[in-house]
Amino acid sequence: MSIKGERLKQHLEELAEIGKIGETGVCRLAHSKEDRKAVEVVKRWMEEAGLTTKIDGFGNLIGRIEGSQPDQPILILGSHIDSQPYGGRFDGTAGALGAIEVVHSMKENGVNPTRTIEVICFSDEEGCRFNKGIFGVRGLAGMLEEGELERQDKQGVTRREALKEFGVDSDMSPSPVYQKGDIAAFLELHIEQGPVLEQKKKPVGIVSGISGPIWLTVTLEGFAGHAGSVPMQMRQDALLGASDIIRRFDDLVKREGTETTVGTVGSMQVFPNSRNIIAEKVEFTVDLRDIDLEARTRLEEKLYKIIEESTAEYKLKVEIKEDTRSEPRYCADWIKDIMKEEDGKLGFDSPTLMSGPFHDALIMSYISDYGMIFVRCEKGISHNPLEFAEMEDIEKGVQLLYRTAVRISQS
Known part of the structure; x- marks a missing residue:
């Protein structure tokens, strides 16, 4: 049983048109009109995959599909869809749309999860607009700081004002949304944003930890x-x-x-x-x-x-x-073991490597075991319109994500 690579490709290409700059660049700053437009499009794709959706007070887009044993700790998949002001098409989006494709393919392939699954497009991972990122995931984990909503962008717009324009009431009171024990695992796929996989001539890597x-x-x-x-x-x-x-x-x-x-x-x-x-x-x-x-x-x-x-x-x-x-955070051994087993079945022979960039997974690691999959990107270029990953490599990474998610969702 496999994912639908053509559908994933279509979604990636369509999302890249929102906030497009030049031929290949993207500018979708957190809480901007472009960000909101992207959220609405991705929300529709979540619903087509069978997920019920909501946008919370932090600006996170959350899709949920109930498992047959809803009392079990849940499985969360996801990444982000906001971008740098001079960014590329794959940073965050490959993982966010890949997670939706995993659930969509599970539904089409008749895979019924035991655990409830949530797919999250986290709000403001990049941090470039308000000079402090991973905002949405910190809201979910209860790690927001005093004055978060009063931080200003370079035009003097506060985060509170930006969220209001984005269309949500910036209510911080629900934080934390998740407690330790609520989540069985968090899985995130991301382009590597570095040159290691290209040097090793490997399409996919299994992440050991985040700097x-x-x-x-x-x-x-x-x-x-x-x-x-x-x-x-x-x-x-x-x-x-x-x-x-x-x-x-x-x-x-x-x-x-x-x-x-x-x-x-x-x-x-x-x-x-x-x-x-x-x-x-x-x-x-x-x-x-x-x-x-x-x-x-x-x-x-x-x-x-x-x-x-x-x-x-x-x-x-x-x-x-x-x-x-933030201190360095290491991926859970049991999740890496599942990834390595499934990687072996797929014949990818994926290496293990660390992440220099931080990701939403960094914050999730404080409330959940986590695992990450990297996909090769050309010359390691990221945060740049020249950022590029072969669709064949992305499909392989999402296939590994799919198999890992199926294993954990049915455990």
Whole structure:
């Protein structure tokens, strides 16, 4: 018994038209009009698969099919359909639509689950709009923080306002929705977003665990002045200080990081942002992650030392805000064992690999055992319109997801 690859392909192509940029890119920011349009389309596909649907107060789209023993802990499948502002067609969507295809194929193949199954398209996994992601899944798991709804995007729109425009009442009171013991397993399929599977010439991989990310926002404040008249030795140039920190941070990660350490500065705001005014204020983000928690902690401490030294040298004030902190989380051995058994039957010979990017599964791991499947993507490119995965590879990954889900749903 198999999935319907042609139907999955059609769904992926249709969803890619919503928020399309250029020939292959996608922009579906969380809680945007494009996001809502995508949710409505995917909701229809869920209902065609036999799922009853709802959109909750966090913006999550949830489909449910009752098992023959509804008192048993449930099985959840899913991913996300929001995107980066300059994103691709497969990040999140391959897993979200793949999960719907699994349930649709189970229905058509006469597979009756013992456990209730839920398919979730989690709200705002990406985090690019409000500078803090995995929002919907944190709502379900009871891991929201104070002030979540007052976070603003770059246009000054709060998350509360965006959710209202999206069409839901942003009621945080139901959080947590799930308690430990409610969920038997969570399964997520995702494109790898890295080059390992391509290097190994394998279409599918079984994930061992997810690196723990730290997200910081660093704000440096100096003093604005005329670029033509303030002597170099008298300046308090916030942009120069930021440049020094960023360069030294990059050197630190390359010099002292492990094979799995990555560090990135991906966003920067400069004030007043004029070519002939010395920068008075600079805000930039830091993303530091590793599967090795001790290594990450060691580098984080050295980063703070770099910031202290640079701000002293350039006579700057500094504020560091922690946006996200998560420890590495490992996939459940029993789920990996099922995946490996089913992978062997399919003849894929899939390798085991870790995930550098975080996913909704990272948060689900705090309330449930979880497993992940990776699908090869070309050159490891993601968060870019050039992101690409062969449909044949996606089908193989979803086939492994299907077999794993059938096993767990009937256990």
